[in-house]
Amino acid sequence: MRQLLLLRRSLIAVRFSSYSTSSKATISHDLPNTSIPTENVDITIAGGGLVGSAMALAFASSPIFKNHKIVLLESQSKLPKVSKNQSYSNRVCALNAQSINLFEKLGTWDLMKSIRVQKVSRMQSCLLERLKQFNIEPRLNSRVKSFENEENSIRIKLQDEKINLRTGLLIAADGYQSSIREMARIPTMQWNYDQFGIVATLQLADNMPDNIVAWQRFLPTGPVACLPLSNTHSSLVWTVPKSMHKTLMNLSDEQFVDEVNKAFTSDVYKKNGIISITERLRSYWQQVIPVSSTLLQYPPVIINIQPKSRAAFPLSLLNSNQYVAPRLVLVGDSAHRIHPMAGQGVNMGFGDIVCLMKILEQAVRDGADFSSLTYLVDYERQRQLQCLARLLSIDSLNRLYSTKFSPIVALRSVGLSFVNEFSPLKKFFAKQAAYSS
Amino acid sequence: MSILSYRFFRCIPRLRSITLSSRQSSTSTIDPAEINRFRQLSSAWWNETGEYAALHSLNQLRIPFIREQLLQSLSKTNDPIKPLKDFKLLDIGCGGGILTEPLVRLGASVLGIDAVSENISTAEFHADPILKKDLNYKHVTLEELSENAEQIEKYDGIIASEVLEHINNVDGFIGNVSKLLKPKGLCFITTLNQTMASYFLGIIAAEYVFRLVPPGTHSWNKFIRPSDLITLFDKNGFTVLLNNGMFYNPLTNRWSWSDNKIINYALCAIKN
Numbered sequence: 001m002r003q004l005l006l007l008r009r010s011l012i013a014v015r016f017s018s019y020s021t022s023s024k025a026t027i028s029h030d031l032p033n034t035s036i037p038t039e040n041v042d043i044t045i046a047g048g049g050l051v052g053s054a055m056a057l058a059f060a061s062s063p064i065f066k067n068h069k070i071v072l073l074e075s076q077s078k079l080p081k082v083s084k085n086q087s088y089s090n091r092v093c094a095l096n097a098q099s100i101n102l103f104e105k106l107g108t109w110d111l112m113k114s115i116r117v118q119k120v121s122r123m124q125s126c127l128l129e130r131l132k133q134f135n136i137e138p139r140l141n142s143r144v145k146s147f148e149n150e151e152n153s154i155r156i157k158l159q160d161e162k163i164n165l166r167t168g169l170l171i172a173a174d175g176y177q178s179s180i181r182e183m184a185r186i187p188t189m190q191w192n193y194d195q196f197g198i199v200a201t202l203q204l205a206d207n208m209p210d211n212i213v214a215w216q217r218f219l220p221t222g223p224v225a226c227l228p229l230s231n232t233h234s235s236l237v238w239t240v241p242k243s244m245h246k247t248l249m250n251l252s253d254e255q256f257v258d259e260v261n262k263a264f265t266s267d268v269y270k271k272n273g274i275i276s277i278t279e280r281l282r283s284y285w286q287q288v289i290p291v292s293s294t295l296l297q298y299p300p301v302i303i304n305i306q307p308k309s310r311a312a313f314p315l316s317l318l319n320s321n322q323y324v325a326p327r328l329v330l331v332g333d334s335a336h337r338i339h340p341m342a343g344q345g346v347n348m349g350f351g352d353i354v355c356l357m358k359i360l361e362q363a364v365r366d367g368a369d370f371s372s373l374t375y376l377v378d379y380e381r382q383r384q385l386q387c388l389a390r391l392l393s394i395d396s397l398n399r400l401y402s403t404k405f406s407p408i409v410a411l412r413s414v415g416l417s418f419v420n421e422f423s424p425l426k427k428f429f430a431k432q433a434a435y436s437s
Numbered sequence: 438m439s440i441l442s443y444r445f446f447r448c449i450p451r452l453r454s455i456t457l458s459s460r461q462s463s464t465s466t467i468d469p470a471e472i473n474r475f476r477q478l479s480s481a482w483w484n485e486t487g488e489y490a491a492l493h494s495l496n497q498l499r500i501p502f503i504r505e506q507l508l509q510s511l512s513k514t515n516d517p518i519k520p521l522k523d524f525k526l527l528d529i530g531c532g533g534g535i536l537t538e539p540l541v542r543l544g545a546s547v548l549g550i551d552a553v554s555e556n557i558s559t560a561e562f563h564a565d566p567i568l569k570k571d572l573n574y575k576h577v578t579l580e581e582l583s584e585n586a587e588q589i590e591k592y593d594g595i596i597a598s599e600v601l602e603h604i605n606n607v608d609g610f611i612g613n614v615s616k617l618l619k620p621k622g623l624c625f626i627t628t629l630n631q632t633m634a635s636y637f638l639g640i641i642a643a644e645y646v647f648r649l650v651p652p653g654t655h656s657w658n659k660f661i662r663p664s665d666l667i668t669l670f671d672k673n674g675f676t677v678l679l680n681n682g683m684f685y686n687p688l689t690n691r692w693s694w695s696d697n698k699i700i701n702y703a704l705c706a707i708k709n
Binding site: 152366369373381 | 500
């Protein structure tokens with residue numbers, strides 16, 4: 001309840017805090033260190049990950065921003081390289097309709113071979129390849145050391161101190177531990193759970209040419225999901241209580257495969273009393289509404305996991321109280337983070353890009369300075385509403401699963417079996433998942 | 438009475454009450470105290486969450502209004518980034534240039550005039566160097582400008598946004614606008630209605646109850662009803678094309694179009 005109240009406060013606080021740029025506006029024009037040259041750019045994007053590079057690409061391919069100078073900073077010294085024979089990395093994400101639409105617009109959907117479930121590394125290299133066509137190369141080893149607002153710009157000092165940047169707009173896409181967010185002193189709200197998400201790349205027993213269906217089972221310990229990668233491989237996302245994750249992580253690969261198969265098929269993870277209630281309901285519903293045959297699907301049988309693909313993440317949610325400040329915008333995980341469940345987080349990041357581009361293009365069409373705070377606030381309002389709703393729904397789902405209180409356990413099982421049996425509802429939920437960002 | 442007008446009126450006494458620091462540099466030809474003062478004024482005008490926040494957000498409504506009406510009646514180019522290229526516009530009562538600069542960014546060549554010389558210096562101080570070619574400011578009144586033979590029938594569009602409520606002789610004002618406009622040129626007005634609502638919210642509440650503006654800054658008698666304004670435009674040889682109500686939400690600082698003209702409204706008229 002307290003968290004809910006906090007959440008409400010952050011919603012209400014959305015735009016009552018006032019910004020002051022004027023205090024700094026009287027600072028003299030003297031260079032802090034004249035030996036470092038200053039480069040003038042229009043838009044600086046900090047963070048060359050998926051969201052950062054897609055953001056750069058969105059600007060580069062926009063007819064309205066084609067004459068603007070875009071700089072993409074990446075703090076790492078290397079970018080992911082992808083070869084065809086590389087084993088599947090453990091990071092995948094299922095793109096929703098909005099993200100697919102974005103990639104079609106950016107001209108990368110064909111490069112991505114039009115597949116809905118993407119490996120992060122491949123998406124990344126497709127984005128970089130497309131950026132190269134617009135003559136944008138990420139600047140490696142470039143970490144923002146500090147920045148300050150000036151009269152009509154932001155001055156950025158970089159870690160290596162070779163060059164300073166003076167930019168009209170700074171976009172922070174530097175992940176959930178965003179140092180730019182910290183430097184701007186933007187407060188965040190965080191929820192931590194006693195739960196872990198275990199991910200791995202699974203090898204299927206059969207070569208399934210129609211391995212195209214995402215598969216999910218709701219267990220009392222948390223949902224376990226299987227996302228198709230190819231005809232022979234799928235990606236696992238398994239939510240477990242903190243107490244369970246160490247055991248699962250310490251198992252040998254063979255033992256882990258056994259546990260995964262058990263979680264997919266057997267009733268060990270289910271409670272007996274609950275099963276009988278849901279079974280009774282199931283038969284009742286089958287009398288009322290005939291079960292659609294397309295929904296009867298057997299879970300995949302797993303024979304192996306890709307070596308070293310198993311990893312565990314603590315589950316937590318984070319939301320930044322502000323997504324914008326004068327000449328500064330947060331996108332992707334630096335603004336909001338959900339736990340790594342099937343890449344839903346990155347879909348939210350792509351949703352940020354779609355929204356921000358729409359609003360900045362409108363600003364230019366209205367003759368405003370593209371970094372005008374009046375317009376940036378519109379971005380914040382729209383995204384806070386979307387992202388908070390999403391965080392809240394995930395939060396409540398998590399709460400639903402973290403309780404052991406029997407009536408609630410019974411209710412959720414009944415509720416989910418209701419969803420399961422009533423096919424139009426199920427389709428509705430699937431649609432929601434696909435379209436929401 | 439809208440927040441917009443509190444902010445607008447509040448600025449006038451404040452601008453005048455600022456005193457100059459008298460310390461002067463003997464070597465420079467420009468008074469640094471003066472420069473610093475315009476820098477402060479300019480950052481006050483251009484602080485989008487400050488006193489003029491409502492004027493900044495009003496741009497989201499009035500710029501598309503002006504742009505679309507101009508393009509509909511006399512489209513000149515198909516340039517998506519500079520749609521108002523080759524348009525000559527006059528912005529009456531330009532203040533710090535909040536409306537003037539965006540119009541120049543859209544490609545128009547704009548003259549901003551203001552009766553307060555400090556506003557002109559402030560607007561000039563802020564002007565983006567990239568815009569300077571098509572952006573001019575002049576400390577002059579509309580009457581003086583309309584006596585200049587060079588200015589007669591020079592403009593495709595004349596804008597008087599949040600200005601009419603300070604004018605004594607609106608009839609003469611529209612007559613002068615007509616002199617400066619090309620035939621088929623457009624005149625854009627945004628102003629306040631003379632209603633019970635604007636009287637109670639604007640005068641009684643704002644000046645005497647909440648003291649948001651000093652008593653006496655508003656003269657409700659100068660507010661003008663849309664029907665009276667339309668009559669004056671007809672009399673001066675204009676046809677009114679559009680007349681819409683505007684609604685301001687002070688909590689979100691956002692404007693929207695409304696059927697209700699009870700407080701703020703916008704009008705566009707074409708010179709016959």
